[in-house]
Amino acid sequence: MKKKLIAFIATLVCSAVLVSPISTCAKTANFLPGDVNGDGLVNVDDLSLLNRYLNADDDIDLVYDNGDINEDSNIDNNDLTILQTKVITKIKGDVDGNGIVNIDDANRLKKYLVGTKVEFVKENTDFNGDNSIDILDLQLLYEKLNTNIKGDVNGDGVLDTDDYMLLKEYITGKEKSIVQKNGNLNGDDVINVADLVELNEKLTINIKGDVNGDGVVNEKDINNLKAYLMDSDVKIVNENSDLNGDGAIDISDLMGLNKIIYKE
Secondary structure, three states: HHHHHHHHHHHHHOOOHHHOOOOOOOOOOOOOOOOOOOOOOOOOOHHHHHHOOOOEEEEEEOOHHHHOOOOOOOOHHHHHHHHHHHHHOOOOOOOOOOOOOHHHHHHHHHHHHOOOOOOOHHHHOOOOOOOOOOOOHHHHHHOOOOOOOOOOOOOOOOHHHHHHHHHHHHHOOOOOOOOOOHHHOOOOOOOOHHHHHHHHHHHHHOOOOOOOOOOOOOHHHHHHHHHHHHOOOOOOOOHOOOOOOOOOOOHHHHHHHHHHHHHH
């Protein structure tokens, strides 16, 4: 079998140490015990790969030096046991089992929940202990990542366009989970388009004609601008609404918006 041949060659090369005192069993440049897939991380992906390798799957390629964790010139169940100890840290939220809870864990859990096949540590992912991995666990993970930065709805500690898109999807019902406290930007205890408008202004996402700040220029913007010009109590993004750049928002901007949308 291929794996036995690799193990034999590795043992033969390393045995040179016994013949010559100046010889060493050199490690590869990306030597990291446990990182069998060579991506620079030791996590549940490596555990899965090593397990498949040991279960007689000859088509599995791995970084041999990194798989020989106990350095006995052989990859076997002893290495798997050591890797399990390294990876399964039993830290709530550490979905990928690398000992750190961060936005990567939330992204991995989201992939799983939408049907993408990913590896994860179940014990670390089932936040509420109901033996089910679902949207509630993602919500709790977001709360754990909570940075208390208004607008940082994905909890990664950075306020950027990723937050804008996530909040937009949440408001439109395409996304079910965000950091709630960070999503309520205006403090009215309701997360809606008004919060999206405020986040838009924070990020200075200036799209000419996007009056309501939802990232799209359409008839809703015409209705909002009409209501604003009629002195209705509606919030608009001033920078996006002043289409002719004269510093005033008036009927000329509404005419310009009509031209953009209806190609008049």
